[in-house]
Protein backbone atom coordinates (compact mmCIF):
# COMPACT_ATOMS: atom_id res chain seq x y z
CA UNK A 860 0.00 0.00 0.00
CA UNK A 861 2.97 2.31 0.56
CA UNK A 862 3.09 3.65 -3.01
CA UNK A 863 -0.42 5.14 -2.76
CA UNK A 864 -0.12 6.62 0.75
CA UNK A 865 0.75 10.06 -0.62
CA UNK A 866 -2.74 10.31 -2.16
CA UNK A 867 -4.02 10.68 1.41
CA UNK A 868 -1.56 13.25 2.78
CA UNK A 869 -3.85 16.24 2.13
CA UNK A 870 -5.85 17.29 5.23
CA UNK A 871 -4.15 14.61 7.32
CA UNK A 872 -3.90 15.91 10.90
CA UNK A 873 -2.99 12.70 12.64
CA UNK A 874 -0.92 9.80 11.46
CA UNK A 875 -0.96 6.35 13.03
CA UNK A 876 2.02 4.29 11.93
CA UNK A 877 1.78 0.62 12.88
CA UNK A 878 4.78 -1.64 13.25
CA UNK A 879 4.38 -5.40 13.58
CA UNK A 880 6.25 -6.07 16.83
CA UNK A 881 6.08 -9.82 16.27
CA UNK A 882 8.11 -9.70 13.06
CA UNK A 883 11.39 -7.78 13.35
CA UNK A 884 12.44 -8.86 9.83
CA UNK A 885 10.13 -6.09 8.55
CA UNK A 886 11.75 -3.43 10.70
CA UNK A 887 14.14 -1.89 8.20
CA UNK A 888 11.39 -1.57 5.58
CA UNK A 889 9.09 0.00 8.21
CA UNK A 890 11.82 2.40 9.19
CA UNK A 891 12.34 3.58 5.60
CA UNK A 892 8.60 4.11 5.16
CA UNK A 893 8.41 6.04 8.42
CA UNK A 894 11.29 8.30 7.39
CA UNK A 895 9.52 8.96 4.07
CA UNK A 896 6.32 9.95 5.87
CA UNK A 897 8.07 12.18 8.38
CA UNK A 898 9.90 14.07 5.65
CA UNK A 899 6.79 14.59 3.48
CA UNK A 900 5.95 18.30 3.43
CA UNK A 901 2.11 17.88 3.63
CA UNK A 902 2.59 15.87 6.84
CA UNK A 903 4.88 18.37 8.56
CA UNK A 904 2.08 19.54 10.90
CA UNK A 905 0.58 16.11 11.58
CA UNK A 906 0.67 14.50 15.01
CA UNK A 907 2.19 11.06 14.78
CA UNK A 908 1.47 7.96 16.86
CA UNK A 909 3.82 5.03 16.30
CA UNK A 910 2.14 1.80 17.33
CA UNK A 911 3.95 -1.43 18.09
CA UNK A 912 1.16 -3.92 17.45
CA UNK A 913 0.89 -7.69 18.13
CA UNK A 914 2.52 -7.42 21.53
CA UNK A 915 0.54 -10.52 22.56
CA UNK A 916 2.72 -12.68 20.31
CA UNK A 917 6.13 -14.05 21.31
CA UNK A 918 9.12 -12.43 19.68
CA UNK A 919 12.86 -12.96 19.73
CA UNK A 920 13.44 -9.21 20.16
CA UNK A 921 12.02 -6.84 22.76
CA UNK A 922 10.34 -3.61 21.69
CA UNK A 923 13.18 -1.70 23.36
CA UNK A 924 15.65 -3.61 21.17
CA UNK A 925 13.61 -2.81 18.06
CA UNK A 926 13.45 0.89 18.94
CA UNK A 927 17.17 0.90 19.46
CA UNK A 928 17.87 -1.00 16.23
CA UNK A 929 16.12 1.61 14.06
CA UNK A 930 17.37 4.46 16.30
CA UNK A 931 13.81 5.55 16.94
CA UNK A 932 14.79 8.02 19.69
CA UNK A 933 17.00 9.87 17.16
CA UNK A 934 14.26 9.80 14.52
CA UNK A 935 11.80 11.30 17.01
CA UNK A 936 14.28 13.92 18.19
CA UNK A 937 14.93 15.13 14.64
CA UNK A 938 11.38 14.97 13.25
CA UNK A 939 9.29 18.11 12.76
CA UNK A 940 6.21 16.31 14.03
CA UNK A 941 5.03 15.69 17.56
CA UNK A 942 5.55 11.92 17.91
CA UNK A 943 4.17 9.53 20.53
CA UNK A 944 4.75 5.78 20.82
CA UNK A 945 2.47 3.06 22.16
CA UNK A 946 2.52 -0.71 22.56
CA UNK A 947 -0.74 -2.40 21.68
CA UNK A 948 -2.45 -5.61 20.72
CA UNK A 949 -5.31 -5.22 18.27
CA UNK A 950 -6.10 -8.85 19.10
CA UNK A 951 -6.49 -8.58 22.89
CA UNK A 952 -7.33 -4.86 22.98
CA UNK A 953 -4.35 -4.00 25.18
CA UNK A 954 -3.44 -0.33 24.75
CA UNK A 955 -6.36 0.55 22.47
CA UNK A 956 -7.98 2.86 25.04
CA UNK A 957 -4.73 4.83 25.02
CA UNK A 958 -4.93 5.16 21.24
CA UNK A 959 -8.45 6.60 21.50
CA UNK A 960 -7.29 9.05 24.17
CA UNK A 961 -4.40 10.12 21.94
CA UNK A 962 -6.84 10.74 19.06
CA UNK A 963 -9.18 12.74 21.30
CA UNK A 964 -6.35 14.82 22.75
CA UNK A 965 -4.79 15.40 19.34
CA UNK A 966 -8.03 16.69 17.86
CA UNK A 967 -9.16 18.60 20.93
CA UNK A 968 -6.06 20.76 20.92
CA UNK A 969 -6.54 21.42 17.20
CA UNK A 970 -3.09 20.11 16.31
Ligand SMILES: Nc1nc2c(ncn2[C@@H]2O[C@H](COP(=O)(O)OP(=O)(O)O)[C@@H](O)[C@H]2O)c(=O)[nH]1
Nearest residue numbers: 879881912913914915916947948949950951952
Ligand atom coordinates in the same frame (compact mmCIF):
# COMPACT_ATOMS: atom_id res chain seq x y z
N1 LIG B 1 -1.99 -12.02 17.49
C1 LIG B 1 -2.31 -10.89 16.88
N2 LIG B 1 -2.71 -10.90 15.61
C2 LIG B 1 -3.02 -9.72 15.04
C3 LIG B 1 -2.92 -8.48 15.72
N3 LIG B 1 -3.29 -7.49 14.88
C4 LIG B 1 -3.60 -8.10 13.73
N4 LIG B 1 -3.45 -9.44 13.81
C5 LIG B 1 -3.70 -10.45 12.77
O1 LIG B 1 -2.73 -10.28 11.76
C6 LIG B 1 -3.30 -10.68 10.50
C7 LIG B 1 -3.05 -9.59 9.46
O2 LIG B 1 -1.71 -9.56 9.20
P1 LIG B 1 -0.88 -8.22 9.32
O3 LIG B 1 0.55 -8.61 9.35
O4 LIG B 1 -1.38 -7.40 10.46
O5 LIG B 1 -1.28 -7.43 8.01
P2 LIG B 1 -0.43 -7.15 6.72
O6 LIG B 1 1.01 -7.13 7.11
O7 LIG B 1 -0.94 -5.82 6.28
O8 LIG B 1 -0.78 -8.24 5.78
C8 LIG B 1 -4.76 -10.91 10.73
O9 LIG B 1 -4.96 -12.32 10.81
C9 LIG B 1 -5.03 -10.28 12.09
O10 LIG B 1 -6.04 -10.95 12.79
C10 LIG B 1 -2.49 -8.51 17.08
O11 LIG B 1 -2.36 -7.51 17.78
N5 LIG B 1 -2.18 -9.74 17.60
Ligand SMILES: [Mg+2]
Nearest residue numbers: 878879882885
Ligand atom coordinates in the same frame (compact mmCIF):
# COMPACT_ATOMS: atom_id res chain seq x y z
MG1 LIG C 1 2.16 -8.08 8.33
